[in-house]
Amino acid sequence: MRQSNLLIPTLKENPNDAEIKSHQLLVRAGFMRQIASGLYSFLPLGNRVLRKVEQIVREEMDEAGASEMLMPALQPSELWKESGRWETFGPELMRINDRHEREFALGATHEEVITSIIRDELKSYxxxxxxxxxxxxxxxxxxxxxxxxxxxxxxxxxDAYSFHESFESLDETYEKLFNAYKNIFSRCGLDFRAVIADSGAMGGKDTHEFMVLSEVGEDVIAYSDTSDYAANIEMAPVITTYETSDEKLKELQKVETPNQKTMEEVADYLGHSLDQGIKALMFKVDEQLVLVITRGDHEVNDVKLKNLYDASFVDLASEEETRQAMNAGFGSLGPVGVPEDIDIVADHAVQSLVNVSCGANEDGYHYMNVTPDRDFKVSQYADLRFIQEGDPSPDGNGKIKFARGIEVGHVFKLGRYYSEKMNATYLDQNGKANSFIMGCYGIGVSRTLAAIVEQHHDDNGITWPAQVAPYHVHLLALNVKKNEQLELAEEIYESLKKAGIEVLFDDRQERAGVKFADSDLMGIPLRITVGKRAAEGYVEVKYRDSGEQEDVQQTEIINTVRSFISEVK
Amino acid sequence: MRQSNLLIPTLKENPNDAEIKSHQLLVRAGFMRQIASGLYSFLPLGNRVLRKVEQIVREEMDEAGASEMLMPALQPSELWKESGRWETFGPELMRINDRHEREFALGATHEEVITSIIRDELKSYxxxxxxxxxxxxxxxxxxxxxxxxxxxxxxxxxDAYSFHESFESLDETYEKLFNAYKNIFSRCGLDFRAVIADSGAMGGKDTHEFMVLSEVGEDVIAYSDTSDYAANIEMAPVITTYETSDEKLKELQKVETPNQKTMEEVADYLGHSLDQGIKALMFKVDEQLVLVITRGDHEVNDVKLKNLYDASFVDLASEEETRQAMNAGFGSLGPVGVPEDIDIVADHAVQSLVNVSCGANEDGYHYMNVTPDRDFKVSQYADLRFIQEGDPSPDGNGKIKFARGIEVGHVFKLGRYYSEKMNATYLDQNGKANSFIMGCYGIGVSRTLAAIVEQHHDDNGITWPAQVAPYHVHLLALNVKKNEQLELAEEIYESLKKAGIEVLFDDRQERAGVKFADSDLMGIPLRITVGKRAAEGYVEVKYRDSGEQEDVQQTEIINTVRSFISEVK
Known part of the structure; x- marks a missing residue:
């Protein structure tokens, strides 16, 4: 394609509203434009990358035995009411009335639609x-x-959906798609982890998120420094064992701690380290008040608390609720002398503590020399804290490190969540009606594009992996006013096109500096510059990513390009 | 693909709501399902055809020098208010508020969005x-x-949009895309006409609709029986010349015509043929009343009337308005003795009439022996009627025939309609700001799919042209319980896949009759049946469209398929 015919509005400056690299670079390099908050047009270069990612997704999904279809974006509200999500999805679900005042959802996802289709059309095992x-x-x-x-x-x-007779069959498909996802993100040139994730309110069991490692990710991943174990930090079990101190037990002592509220303030005031204190937080677990205690340097993981109680709702109790139950505020809570109707649960680490401090359930006072099981009883010790860097990896291999990740994919065992709510059944071998067992599998295609840029850029612009680059070759006619340069460039352009190579030809009347800067910004992997040595039949070939460059004779160009493309494929 | 893994819910009966063949067959053959009125899911077979049509469109658009992009469906209302279409588009434009109560349109078309992008990003000629x-x-x-x-x-x-400095440049692109459209619809196997169409309210000049000839089309096309002239019936000029009768003028005579209101009733009552009467209709042209008269066997074409007055609005006057102006109702209108403030315009055919009848502007009375210019004056003779079958073709070649057509494409010279309203300008060579000259070009991709089925079916189902067929080969293992049949079919399936041939393999445990019926219904162009002669290594090859069939030896299958595919390409 000739650059003079293509809409690539590059910018020198970062747009004001763009906080992260992918946003800045995709706008600056002319790949996309915002038309309203959160709404983007993909300009020709952006669209080409989108189509390439889409094609990789399509190939791997087909290979995994899935078949493509297309459901409408407009979805009748009746289906969402059957699943219950018309109420629960909240304002993120866009809703629209048609001219006859019938309600529709604008598809945020398609579980309801596909379940209704399968319910109507698939009757037999x-x-x-x-x-x-x-x-x-x-x-x-x-x-x-x-x-x-x-x-x-x-x-x-x-978005993909699978339907099964048995959980074993779901497991098989889940694994197939899990592997398809690994292929997809590898082919996109991404450094990613498949991360154990929270199944949330869906009632499903296994679920993995595919996370592209990146500073700008909104999620924290706990991963092993030696194995491929990785989990959303909320989901990583702690397998640390704690040694009990052989220190002699001291007598419980109540001390005044005026205005000392946080763990840090109290530890400082009492002159001990954070791990010599007990942290106590009051939670509401469904309707029940539960006092959760951990070691002072640990943090409560409320997903674990929720799972422990098999609850559907967990949150911190309000200060008012807490004071009413305990006669003390947040800063002085502790496990000693707690009313009997309040459950106390403790993280495993607490069990090994000896002669530590905790709140006295009286504002401005703490206990010292507290020892669990002597000074208070807990109803249960359990794994209740967030994993920390340095903890042993839950799979027994290596130690935990943290990283941030961008979620680009999600595989999820739904089980019978939708099929039961929507009464979607098939007849089994014995003629008996059974609810379908389902899985669902998402990939953010446009988000993947941004994630690629987060991992593939340098100070001058994007450095696309060849598999998803908008073009393979960027051909620059450095000075189109010089005949020998323009003619050679035109010749090379035609021969590259004839060889089936994707080439963008900068035939614009622009200065060399503008052309180089734009080319670096756009990030096409191979740049061929027709410049001063045109008369000799030599061009400069430069690899965008490595920065390597060499002069190549005209006759060798196709070979050079082909060997680069086959290398990356 | 194995049919056992694919969702193809075929039906024996036509769905109740399906009035036309494409609707019936696409549902019955399992290509699509309705999820709400006017909303369809494309099941895997339907999606495959959609992707093939899409790919043909993409290739031809790229070849014509257009580049692909992707704009959002959600469009801020501000843009539609700039163009004025937020008010004028009416209830067909779906509107939605976001959570902050900002208004959006759901894209019915994208002139506003693309014009705003080009306005912001393209500054130079x-x-x-x-x-x-x-x-x-x-x-x-x-x-x-x-x-x-x-x-x-x-x-x-x-949808495509082009931007230009000059009308000559627009003409060039228009012609390129016109030819691209011809290629697209030809490659889709369609019998179509590029038809001169009404440019409507857009102020544009040239516009063509691409019409697929079909009984179920909503538009009537007037086309020449010898040349490639074709126009929407509204747009075809009448070039017929009329000979004036040399009959001697008779005296004007007023006669009673009790309860005779229609042209047919009056002609019958007075004992003359339809073309010996004058038809008179009262129109409102913008705010002006105009009496339009034609020969009794002709119909007024209100597009021509509108163009004659360069009006923005034309409609029949109400009976009340008519009576107020003329003192007579619809059944007795005529051009004799009309108040001076009412314009009378006449179709050319009227000028040649002699001694004919017309309404007397008095309920229950008509005049006989009326002759134009003697008995009444008209302000203008013009081409005001619809063309009829048998009229000479406007291009001077052959005679007009009528056909019905399904509009699948539209090319349109917009001119400065949007750029002026939205203040979209570029700087020309002299640094002067000019409004862009624009064109727009649409193709209904899913509608094209239906149009193909309208033209390609028989009593047993669809007969897809190979270029857009969901698969090229339908391989049937007639009796999967017979080992030699299943084994041979599996072998052929693998070899076809290996040869890169698109094959659907009916490996289901179904009766032969069901398999044949389903295969005919789906309409894959080449059927290979592995049946009784499997042991000898023979299969039956049948061409869906022609019905021809032959027994082919296993070793010859790939060649047979390849020669068929290359033939149709």
Whole structure:
């Protein structure tokens, strides 16, 4: 394609609202433009990358045995009411009335629609298992759209759904798609982890998020420094064992701690380290008040608390609720002398503590020389804290490190969540009606594009991996007013096109500096510059990523390009 | 693909709501399902055809020099208010508020968005001309969705927009895309006409609709029986010349015509043929009353009337308005003795009439022996009637025939309609700001799919042209319980896949009759049946469209398939 015919509005400066690199660079390099908060147009270069990612997704999904379909974005509210999500999804679900005042949702996801189709069309176990997918624009009315494509309101997504007779069959498909996802993100040139994730309110069991490692990610991943173990930090179990001190037990002592409220203030005031104190927090678990205690240097993981109680709701109690139950505020809570109707649960680490401090359930006072089981009873010791860097990896291999990640994919065992609510059944071998067992599998296609840029850029611009680059070759005619340069460039352009190589030809009447800067910004992996040595039949070939460059004779150009492309494939 | 893994819910009966063949067959053959009025899911087979049409569109658009992009479906109302269409588009434009109560339109078309992008990003004449396109779901809230994909509320569309410095440049691009459209619809196997169309309220000049000839089309096309002239019936000029009768003028005579109101009733009552009467209709042209007269066997074409007056609005006057102006009702209107403030315009055919009848502007009376210019004056003779079958073709070649057509494409010279309203300018060579000259170009991708089925089916089902067929080969293992059949079929399946041939393999445990019926219904062009002669290594090859069949030896299958595919390409 000739650059003079293509809309690539590059910018020298970062746009004001762009906080992260992918947002800045995709706008500056002319790949996209915002038309309203969280809504982007993909200009020709951006669209080409989008199509390449889409094609990789399509190939790997087909290879995994899924078949593509296309469901409408407009979805009748009746289906969402059957699943209950018309009420629970909240304002992120965009809703619209048609001219006859019938309510519709703008597809944020398609579980309801596909379940209704399968309910109507698939009656027999013989047709199972079945996996379908689509690639389509989705809508979510984010409260605060930000970070460009990372949190937009309309975005391209691949969503897939599978239907099964048994959990074993679901497991098989789950694994197939898990592997397909690994192929997809590898082919996109991404450094990612498949991370154990929280199944949330869906009632499902296994679920993994595919996280692209990046400073700007909104999630924290706990991963092993030696194995491929990785989990959302909320989901990583702590397998640390604690040695009990052989220190002699001292007598419990109540001390005044005026205005000392945080763990740090109290430890400082009493002159001990953080891990010599007990932290106590009052939670509401469904309707029950529970006092959760951990070692002073640990943090309560409320997902673990929720799972421990098999609860559907967990949150910190309000200061008012706490004071009413304990006669003390947040700063002085402790496990000693707690009313009997309040459950106390403790993290495993607490059990090994000896002669430590804790709140006295009286404002301005703490206990010293507290020892669990002597001074208070807990109803249960359990794994209740967040894992920390340096903890042993839960799979027994190596130690935990933290990283931030951008979620680009999600695989999820739904079980019978939707099929039961929507009464979607098939007849099994014995003619008995059973609810389908389901899985769902998403990939943020446009988000993946942004994640690639987060991992592939330098100070001068984007450095696209060849597999997803908008073009393979950027051909620059350095000075189109010089005949020998323009002619040679035109010749090379034609021969590259004839060889089936994707080439963008900068045939613009612009200064060399502008052309080089734009080329670096756009990040096409191979640059061929027709410049001063044109008369000799020599061009400069430069690799965008490594910065390596060499002069190549005209006759060798196709070979050079081909060997580069085959190398990266 | 194995049919056992694919969702193809075929039906024996036509769905109740399906009035036309494409709707019936696409549902019955398992290509699509309705999820709400005018909203369809494309199941895997339907999606494959959609992708093939899309790919043909993409290739031809790229070849014509257009570049693909992708704009959001959600469009801020501000842009539509700039163009004025927020008010004028009416209830077909779906509107939605976001969580902050900002108004958005759901993209019915993208003139406003692309004009705003170009306004912001393209400042110099050097970047012109520019053509961009996208392929995307569009939304229009039809009052009465019907005919399946022909009039739906969410549909796949290719829309393109071009920007120019001059009308000459627009003409060039228009012609390029015109030819691209011809290639696209030819490659889709369609019998179509490029038809001169009404430019409507857009102020543009040239516009063509691409019409697929079909009984179920909503538009009537007037085309020449010998040349390639074709026009929307509203747009075809009448070039007929009329000979004036040399009959002697008779005296004007007023006669009673009790209860005779229509042209047919009056002609019958007075005992003359239809073409011996004058038809008179009262129109409102903007705010002006105009009496339009034609020969009794002709029909007024209000587009021509509108163009004659350069009006923005034309409609029949109400009976009340008519009576107030003329003292007579619809059944007795005529051009004799009309108040002076009412314009009379006449179709050319009227000028040659002698001694004919017309309404007397008095209920229950008509005049006989009326002769124009003696008995009444007209302010203008003009071409004001619809063309009729048998009229000479406006291009001077052959005679006019009528056909019905399905509009699948539209090319349109917009001129400065949007750029002026939205203040979209570039700087020309002299540094002067000019409004862009624009064109727009649409293709209904999902509608094209339906149009193909309308032209390609028989009593047993669809007969897909190979270029857009969901698969090229339908391989049937007739009796999967017979080992030699299943084994041979599996072998052939693998060899076809290996040869890169698109094959659907019916490996289901179903009766032969079911397999044949389903295969005919789906319409894959080449059927290979592995049946009784499997042991000898023979299969039956049948061409879906022609019905021809032959027994082919296993070793010859790939060659047979390849020669068929290359033939159709």
């Amino acid at each position: 013989k047709k199972l298992p079945l996996t379908v997918y689509q690639i389509q624009s989705k809508f979510r009315d984010e409260k605060r759209p930000r970070f460009g494509l990372l949190r937009g309101r309309e975005f391209l997504m691949k | 050097k970047k012109l001309p520019l053509t961009v396109y996208q392929i995307q779901s569009k939304f229009r809230d039809e009052k009465r969705p019907r005919f399946g994909l022909l009039r739906g509320r969410e549909f796949l569309m290719k």
